[in-house]
Amino acid sequence: MVLTAWLLVTLFALPAHGAGDNDPEFNGAWTPDSAGVGGYVWDAEANDFVQQAPGAPILDPNNYKYELQCHLGGGDFDSVCLRDQVECTNGPDGEDGIPVIWYSMPRGVPGAVWAIHSGPTCLYDAKPEDLLPRIAAQIQKQFESLPINAGAVVAQPSPNTLRGAETNFYADASEQQFDVTMFGQQVHVVATPVQYTWNYGDGTVFGPQPSMGGPLPQDRWGEKTRTSHVYADTGDFQVVLTTSFQGTYSVNNGPPLPIPGQGQFSAPPQPISVWRSITRNYADDCNENPQGEGCPGVASPR
Incomplete structure (x- = not known):
């Protein structure tokens, strides 16, 4: 199997923790703990993306994850935040999404912590790990x-x-x-x-x-x-x-x-x-010889 050298960073949802984590409005299962980050590379023989091989070089200096906008951890949510959270209704396919915050953390930095990268924004697919490789394959x-x-x-x-x-x-x-x-x-x-x-x-x-x-x-x-x-x-x-x-x-x-x-x-x-430019030098004084070459009204030789 031949893998090309460039790498795509994509997202994958962590396994759901139980039936209580299912969101019927989102039409799928998600974990309240967040989503993690995985790597995919293009497999030329399979004409598809495959999971990154262990030890393969990583181009992006950061790890990324998303968390539900108002989630406090475990099964708890911030009730005040919930009143003002982003409305993720009527998405691109007419389906509802989930409000999320994106976080980033430098790779390989001892003591690095997750920090807010962007958001809040809406995520409109229950399985983003299925879509991101497809988008990556078509983005060029x-x-x-x-x-x-x-x-x-x-x-x-x-x-x-x-x-x-x-x-x-x-x-x-x-x-x-x-x-x-x-x-x-x-x-x-x-x-x-x-x-x-x-x-x-x-x-x-x-x-x-x-x-x-x-x-x-x-x-x-x-x-x-x-x-x-x-x-x-x-x-x-x-x-x-x-x-x-x-x-x-x-x-x-x-x-x-x-x-x-x-x-x-x-x-x-x-x-x-x-x-082209042509330069000519003239010795006539046009006051003395008005018909001299280069004087006003006198045609110049080509």
């Missing part, structure tokens, strides 16, 4: 299908530049956030630009690399920058920027988890016209 495809804005291409000078001169290009890209529904669960995605690839339209490609470039004041146009380019020929070119985004996702306001792969998105092409 979902990420790549999001309407992520790759940013805009800015050129200095523009829309015209000179052959043989440095033309400064930079990207105007930013972090973006999306809320989507997967398997009836609310998933929050954050997409952050991390790498940029420039296709300057003349057969030259630069990247992927981490610099988005930046603007220059006008009196410094023509200077070489990290993302500038020199055109050897005149003509009209289409400059295309491809931005690579790294993402994280959280399910039902749970802890953010990394999306294993990047998504590539291209910005609309930016047209740029490359001109």
Whole structure:
């Protein structure tokens, strides 16, 4: 059996302690003590997730668990809290959920204690351990299908530049956030630009690399920058920027988890016209010879 190296942190419900722990409104059994954390890895041969092998590396530095919002331990609940707890009715699939608080604790830190990570929020599935691997298996495809804005291409000078001169290009890209529904669960995605690839339209490609470039004041146009380019020929070119985004996702306001792969998105092409410059020196005095070459109204030779 071949396992890939990346790891997914998922949740699993602890066994219920008895019939008194069954919640008929939630249509399932849960334990009032909380939910624990387990690891799953993708099994390429089985085309499914399997429990993490003992000793496998863990990417996330924290453990996570959730607890019922107003639970005090054992079978006791805070009656004051219950009056104001989150209403988890009419979830994504029309079913009721349970109000929970998410906790996190650093892994491998002696004396570490559980601390509130987020919440209160609603959990809308009686068996989250069944859904999280399914969401994890589809999150990359979902990420790549999001309407992520790759940013805009800015050129200095523009829309015209000179052959043989440095033309400064930079990207105007930013972090973006999306809320989507997967398997009836609310998933929050954050997409952050991390790498940029420039296709300057003349057969030259630069990247992927981490610099988005930046603007220059006008009196410094023509200077070489990290993302500038020199055109050897005149003509009209289409400059295309491809931005690579790294993402994280959280399910039902749970802890953010990394999306294993990047998504590539291209910005609309930016047209740029490359001109040539001609320099001529003239000795005529236009006051003495108004018809001299280079004087106003006199055509210059091509």
